[in-house]
């Protein structure tokens with residue numbers, strides 16, 4: 001096509017997808033089911049309904065329906081900040097002097113500052129529809145908690161957030177945004193739960209972890225009348241909601257006849273990447289088209305590249321279902337990295353299965369090289385990216401530089417999941433030359449594996 005490609009490809013409001021796409025429907029070998037940690041049997045809808053609300057349980061277990069309607073109320077909320085643009089990174093291409101074409105899907109243009117709002121509003125909506133009073137959750141870096149607070153405020157739901165203690169202390173502004181939206185924010189571990197008290201007694205000085213905050217939030221949800229727990233990543237339902245990212249991206253690129261050669265995304269629990277690649281992976285699974293798909297993870301928490309594909313606990317308290325995933329073990333404690341949203345020890349079961357089948361690749365990158373890419377991107381493209389998102393920027397730049405050497409005009413699409421305004425302490429460390437690259441030793445990883453279930457599943 002000779003049509004000039006604009007800097008930003010926008011869709012119109014009525015081009016917001018009306019259905020989410022469920023990637024599992026097109027997988028011949030499905031992701032392994034969640035297991036009950038006590039019986040080691042696949043979890044039933046009834047068991048899951050104690051923790052999650054009903055319609056979300058149906059979505060979680062549905063591996064056959066390819067397209068699921070997005071309720072009108074959710075689409076109306078999406079209209080406040082969607083469709084999000086696909087941006088042609090002309091300035092970055094020029095700066096790198098590469099023949100590659102670089103595109104990114106920008107999910108940072110809402111107050112929560114990330115893609116997480118796409119699933120937060122869906123989960124809050126189904127909770128409200130079920131007549132619940134409120135929801136509980138955990139947050140590490142704070143993006144998910146912020147997104148859920150916004151969605152809960154919009155729908156008039158109570159929202160209790162367990163925030164990993166070190167983030168609670170280091171990111172007071174995130175905490176205040178959540179409180180402004182009406183959420184109760186408790187530093188985790190706390191003495192408000194049994195599991196929190198147990199962890200505090202065992203490790204008095206602990207600054208918390210995501211796995212521990214999950215245990216607390218689940219305990220509160222299951223022991224409080226009218227409450228359910230919601231999770232911002234990892235689960236199939238979250239990938240389903242996030243497919244709105246990929247569906248929009250594909251629709252925008254199709255308008256100009258652009259077919260990406262490779263699709264790159266950062267991977268924490270895998271939700272933005274799973275969402276971005278959804279319609280492309282659909283074509284790949286159906287043998288209609290081929291794409292290179294690359295997950296980028298931090299070298300400090302390398303679940304894909306150094307993890308095991310096995311059943312593992314999702315939380316420190318070991319009360320959540322067992323999931324088969326690429327994992328470093330629930331007892332793995334990642335070093336204090338500045339990409340808090342990428343610090344989960346496992347990877348969502350759907351992407352784990354696709355990775356195991358060889359349908360996608362993964363690379364691990366070091367923190368300082370990520371901030372180098374983030375800084376370059378901010379200076380030439382204008383946007384201040386989130387540290388998590390900058391993992392994808394790093395690899396997009398590396399691939400564009402390879403094209404410079406080979407002269408190939410590859411088309412690169414990556415997910416820019418959010419903005420970095422709440423991560424300025426991390427930028428400060430980088431600017432002051434005080435940022436390190438911690439990579440776990442094989443021994444550290446062995447230690448994490450030692451915490452995995454002792455059964456052969």
Ligand SMILES: *Cc1c(COP(=O)(O)O)cnc(C)c1O
Pocket residue numbers: 113114115116143144232233234266267268269270271272273341342386388389417418419
């Ligand atoms: C949470 C988060 C991520 C990582 O989560 P996924 O579930 O892997 O997408 C990436 N980027 C930002 C900005 C986040 O907030």
